[in-house]
Amino acid sequence: MGHAPVYSVQYRFRQTDEERLRGDLSKLEMLHGIDHPATSPTLSELGTVLIAQGRYRSAEEIIRRLVKTQQSWNGGNDIKTLEALELLGQVLRDQGFYSKAEKTFRRTFESRRDILGPEHPNTLISMSNLASTYQNQGRWKEAEELQVQAMEASTRVLGQEHPNALVSMAHLVSTCGKTRTMEGGGGVARASNGGQHEGAGTGASGHIN
Numbered sequence: 001m002g003h004a005p006v007y008s009v010q011y012r013f014r015q016t017d018e019e020r021l022r023g024d025l026s027k028l029e030m031l032h033g034i035d036h037p038a039t040s041p042t043l044s045e046l047g048t049v050l051i052a053q054g055r056y057r058s059a060e061e062i063i064r065r066l067v068k069t070q071q072s073w074n075g076g077n078d079i080k081t082l083e084a085l086e087l088l089g090q091v092l093r094d095q096g097f098y099s100k101a102e103k104t105f106r107r108t109f110e111s112r113r114d115i116l117g118p119e120h121p122n123t124l125i126s127m128s129n130l131a132s133t134y135q136n137q138g139r140w141k142e143a144e145e146l147q148v149q150a151m152e153a154s155t156r157v158l159g160q161e162h163p164n165a166l167v168s169m170a171h172l173v174s175t176c177g178k179t180r181t182m183e184g185g186g187g188v189a190r191a192s193n194g195g196q197h198e199g200a201g202t203g204a205s206g207h208i209n
Contacts, residue, residue: 014053021046037073040066040080047087056095063088077115082108082122089129093136102133119153127153 025042032038043066050059067088070081089104109126116123127150134143 014049018046018049018053021049035065035069035072037069040069040084043069044084044087047091051091051094056091060088060091060095063091077111079115082111082115082126086126086129089133093129093133096136098133098136102130102137105130105133119157121157124150124153124157 021042025039025046028036028039028042043062047059047063047066050056050062063084067081067084070078070084074081085104085108089101089108092098092104093101105126109123109130112120112123112126127146131143131146131150134140134146
């Protein structure tokens with residue numbers, strides 16, 4: 001009983017936010033057309049709100065519209081297109097479509113690596129997201145290899161105390177624990193030994209904004 005008012009307030013806030021964004025989107029569509037790039041920021045924000053509400057299928061529909069618009073106006077490898085694809089990968093992962101999410105995150109990772117460089121923060125975000133889909137599918141060894149690379153690069157680029165570097169380390173430790181359980185030891189030791197690993201620096205060498 002005591003928690004009901006808090007939940008109600010949170011829900012109303014999100015609902016109000018959604019209604020505002022849908023109203024803004026309708027106005028933009030009337031002014032510019034359905035697939036005009038002027039609608040893209042509102043589509044992105046609306047998709048994010050729907051994800052926060054847990055309405056993943058509705059979010060996916062909005063985000064696919066965003067991806068289509070960005071691809072039509074900016075091309076398949078434009079930075080804004082890759083941002084939209086990254087958001088699509090997230091909502092696919094949230095729905096448990098791990099194979100589809102993996103394919104999407106691999107696309108954004110490889111494109112960002114080629115365009116922005118292997119150690120750009122956005123490239124590292126895509127790398128971490130790709131590793132997360134390996135985790136979701138129980139592919140702990142592959143996840144660990146990517147997370148070692150992400151952790152090492154984040155530490156070099158951002159510094160050991162940066163939040164993104166700390167998150168990369170936390171993800172790696174978690175994955176190493178699973179790898180150690182599956183293989184009978186060694187995963188955590190490798191991660192704590194200066195980040196050395198047989199896959200580090202190879203494979204996906206060259207994740208928001």
